[in-house]
Amino acid sequence: xxxxxxxxxxxxxxxxxxxxxxxxxxxxxxxxxxxxxxxxxxxxxxxxxxxxxxxxxxxxxxxxxxxxxxxxxxxxxxxxxxxxxxxxxxxxxxxxxxxxxxxxxxxxxxxxxxxxxxxxxxxxxxxxxxxxxxxxxxxxxxxxxxxxxxxxxxxxxxxxxxxxxxxxxxxxxxxxxxxxxxxxxxxxxxxxxxxxxxxxxxxxxxxxxxxxxxxxxxxxxxxxxxxxxxxxxxxxxxxxxxxxxxxxxxxxxxxxxxxxxxxxxxxxxxxxxxxxxxxxxxxxxxxxxxxxxxxxxxxxxxxxxxxxxxxxxxxxxxxxxxxxxxxxxxxxxxxxxxxxxxxxxxxxxxxxxxxxxxxxxxxxxxxxxxxxxxxxxxxxxxxxxxxxxxxxxxx
Numbered sequence: 001x002x003x004x005x006x007x008x009x010x011x012x013x014x015x016x017x018x019x020x021x022x023x024x025x026x027x028x029x030x031x032x033x034x035x036x037x038x039x040x041x042x043x044x045x046x047x048x049x050x051x052x053x054x055x056x057x058x059x060x061x062x063x064x065x066x067x068x069x070x071x072x073x074x075x076x077x078x079x080x081x082x083x084x085x086x087x088x089x090x091x092x093x094x095x096x097x098x099x100x101x102x103x104x105x106x107x108x109x110x111x112x113x114x115x116x117x118x119x120x121x122x123x124x125x126x127x128x129x130x131x132x133x134x135x136x137x138x139x140x141x142x143x144x145x146x147x148x149x150x151x152x153x154x155x156x157x158x159x160x161x162x163x164x165x166x167x168x169x170x171x172x173x174x175x176x177x178x179x180x181x182x183x184x185x186x187x188x189x190x191x192x193x194x195x196x197x198x199x200x201x202x203x204x205x206x207x208x209x210x211x212x213x214x215x216x217x218x219x220x221x222x223x224x225x226x227x228x229x230x231x232x233x234x235x236x237x238x239x240x241x242x243x244x245x246x247x248x249x250x251x252x253x254x255x256x257x258x259x260x261x262x263x264x265x266x267x268x269x270x271x272x273x274x275x276x277x278x279x280x281x282x283x284x285x286x287x288x289x290x291x292x293x294x295x296x297x298x299x300x301x302x303x304x305x306x307x308x309x310x311x312x313x314x315x316x317x318x319x320x321x322x323x324x325x326x327x328x329x330x331x332x333x334x335x336x337x338x339x340x341x342x343x344x345x346x347x348x349x350x351x352x353x354x355x356x357x358x359x360x361x362x363x364x365x366x367x368x369x370x371x372x373x374x375x376x377x378x379x380x381x382x383x384x385x386x387x388x389x390x391x392x393x394x395x
Contacts, residue, residue, distance in 0.1 A: 013184035014128045018136045020080070020177050021121040024087065024114050025141040026148030027170050028056065029230065029257075031094070031107070033153040033250040036235045037162060044100050046232070050356030052103045053231040056111040057349035063115025065200040065338055071120035073194035076127070077186050079120040084178040086113035091171035095164050127187035138264045142314060145230075146257035153250025162246075202342065203335030208327045214389060215320045216343065217382030218276060221375045222316040223347035225283070225309065228371055229256050231352040232359065239364040241297045248299055255306040260314030267315050273386075275319030280383045283312025287372045294368050316379075 031038075035049050044052075071079035086109055093106035118141070125133035155169075156162040204212060234249030241248070263282075267275055289305030292298075321340070328336045351371075358367040 013187060014125065014132065014136070016180065016184050017080075017121050017124045017128070018140050020084075020181075021117065021125070021136070022140040022144030022147070023170070023173060023177070024083075024117045024121070025144035026151070027087065027091070027174075028110065028114050029145035029148035029253070030152045030166050030170065031103070032149055032230050032253055033156055033234050033246050034163065034166075035231070036238055036249070037156065037246075038100075038103065039235065041163065042099050042103075045356070046235070046359040047353070047356035048100055049235075050231050050352045052100060052107055053227070054349035054353050055104055056107040056114075057227070057345045059108045059111025060115040060118075061111075061341060061345040063112045064119055064341055065202070066198055067116050068119040068338065069197045069201075070116070070194060071123055071188060073191055073197055075186055075190050076120055076124040076188040077181055077184070079116060080124070081178060081181055083113045083117035083120065084174050084181065086110075087117070088171055088174045088178070089113075091167045091174060094167040095171065097163070124187045135265070135268055138268075138314075138318065139261045142257045142261035142264065146254040146261065149250045149257070150247070150254040153246040153248075153254075156246040156250075200338065201335045202338045203332060204339050205328050205332045205336060208324050208332075208336060210389075211327060212324050212340070214386045215276070215323050215382065217378050217385065218280060218316055219320045219340075219344060220347040221379040221382070222279075222283070222313060222320070223344045224351045224371070224378075225287075225313060225375050226256075227348040227352040228355055229253055229306075232355055232364070232367075235359075236294070236364040236368060237299070237302065240294045240368075241299055241302070243299055252299075252302055252306050255303050256310035256313060259307045259310030260317075263311040263314040264318050267318060272319045272322035275315045275322065276383065276386070279312040279314075279316035279319055280379045281312070282308050283316065283379060284376050286310070286312055287376055291368060291372045294365055 031052075035053070038044050038052075039046070039049060067079075090106050090110035090113055093102060093109060097103050097106060122133075122137045125136050127133070152166045155166050159165050230253065233253055234246070237249040237252055238244045243249075263279075267278065270278075286305050286308030289308060290302055291305075293301030293303075293305050324336065324340065325333060355367055355371060358370065
């Protein structure tokens with residue numbers, strides 16, 4: 001037993017940290033297939049559902065800004081352990097939830113835990129292998145969310161206690177990970193200044209301001225799409241197609257994440273410009289196909305459209321990050337990444353709340369039309385601005 005523990009501790013923790021990161025984001029997507037059931041069980045309106053969704057994004061963003069670099073000072077393992085403890089608390093709150101106020105509390109704690117975990121696990125992965133770590137940091141969250149959405153849907157459809165079972169299983173998984181974490185070796189170090197690091201650092205270097213402004217429309221459209229899928233799509237599928245099987249809505253959400261992860265892996269060596277052109281084109285075609293699937297009440301068409309949309313979703317994220325991050329100096333990267341995530345998570349959450357109001361007023365189909373049109377127009381405008389700027393600069 002001692003020899004086995006020493007072997008684990010001396011081995012590379014890349015696989016463990018990748019799995020932990022994936023499970024954190026899988027847990028973040030677990031409530032998505034349940035939102036429709038929460039609406040029916042707790043008499044929750046679409047507006048409140050999107051608020052429950054949005055508080056997670058706000059809490060995650062706050063955690064990234066305040067505690068994003070804390071593992072640089074305290075070490076990776078203690079901070080990851082703290083995030084695991086918070087996630088265990090969140091799973092416990094979900095397990096006993098009896099109304100929307102419980103869900104808001106659980107999502108808030110989960111957002112804080114995921115934000116801390118995302119930053120510390122991401123840093124640990126880069127510690128082990130910079131090149132592979134960056135790829136895993138892009139693929140693991142998307143893969144985890146896909147598994148979380150489809151796994152929860154399957155448990156709802158075929159398992160007992162649909163409102164509780166997934167959270168009990170995840171709670172057990174996080175307990176095991178919290179114990180196993182101490183069998184892995186520490187990848188980071190410690191240094192002074194932990195309290196100073198808690199001050200949010202947001203900084204856009206002068207040389208990055210223009211490129212960031214050019215990718216902003218595409219990035220906002222991209223994250224607005226992600227927020228819409230993770231907050232309302234299962235209810236949209238049930239409302240427009242008549243298919244109330246949880247696996248149907250879960251499969252549509254999972255398709256977005258799976259194709260996004262595959263696209264990130266396949267196009268990881270392409271230039272940011274090429275990725276953005278491909279991403280906008282794929283996303284535009286995909287969204288148009290999704291809208292057709294909604295109006296024809298055709299689930300296979302919805303899935304095909306989502307696969308195309310997801311490829312654009314993943315590639316646009318890759319292209320946006322690739323456009324701005326190489327321009328920043330090492331000491332500027334943390335502040336720039338914070339600014340980028342503020343923009344991204346506001347686009348992820350605020351439009352979703354607006355969607356909740358629209359659904360209540362005009363229904364899922366009309367809301368989808370409005371969002372599809374807005375996302376396509378904003379992303380195409382961003383792409384045209386980038387091309388016009390490059391042509392002007394070349395003259």
